[in-house]
Amino acid sequence: MSEPDKPREPEPAVPPLDTIDDSQRVPPPRRPAPPRPQPINAAADIPPGAIAAFGVVGLVALVLVLKWGIPKGIDWYHHQDWAWFTQWTATVADPVHAYLSAHTVGLPLTATSAFVIWQGVGIASLALSWFTGAVGARLTWTAHGASSVFMVWDASPAAGRPVAAALAVLAWTIGSLFALRGLSLRPRINIHNHNHPAR
Known part of the structure; x- marks a missing residue:
């Protein structure tokens, strides 16, 4: 015979969740940073x-x-024949001066002043590009080289025009070894890890 059903005991009530005010929250303890290695002192390892x-x-x-x-x-410098260097310089600089003389007629700027500005901009952009690596200086150096090659091509005699332009390009690329040093066409990718907990 089954016992009469007893009334079911009420289940214990779940206490309400208490929320903690933000001002009372305690951050988890920070992990201590690993000890830094001692700097290498090479002078201490070398005998006096x-x-x-x-x-x-x-x-x-x-x-x-x-x-x-x-x-x-x-003594070696004085016994060398540097005619090739002066001839190379004249092959580039003389057509530039001739081009500026022909195309500054009627301007307030004289051909000599334009030639000095051409030299100054080239030297300044080369130096600034080399020492600072600034984008503006490198763009100025590139524009100076392109305009120089154009002027050499335009003002050189027709028979020697390709050789004069090629020597101007070589002079510009030699300067670019210094002006454009460290320049890379490979894109720089920065990866940020947003899942890493803040320390």
Whole structure:
């Protein structure tokens, strides 16, 4: 015989969730940063005798360079034929001057002043591009090179026009080794990890 159904006991009530005010929240404890490695002190690892020996050898090498190397270098410089360099410079600079002389007629600017400006802009843009790597300086250097090649091509004699333009391009590319150093056509990609917890 089954027992009569007993009244079911009420289930314990679930306490209400208490919310914590933002001012009372405690952030989780920060993990301590790993200890930094000690800097390498190479001077402490070199014996004092070796440092003194290097100093003596360096002093002797400096004396030999000042006494023998520099006079030999000056003597070698004076016995070299630098006509190729002056001819190359004239092949580029003379047509530029001729072009400016022909195309500054009627302007308040003289051909000589335009030639000085051409030289100054080239030197300044080369130096600024080399030392600062600024985009504006590099763009100025590029425009200076393109306009120089155009002027050399236009003002050179017809028979020597290709060679003169090629020498102007070579002169500009040699300068670009310094002006455009570090320039890369490879795109730079920056990856930001948004899932990394803030420290």
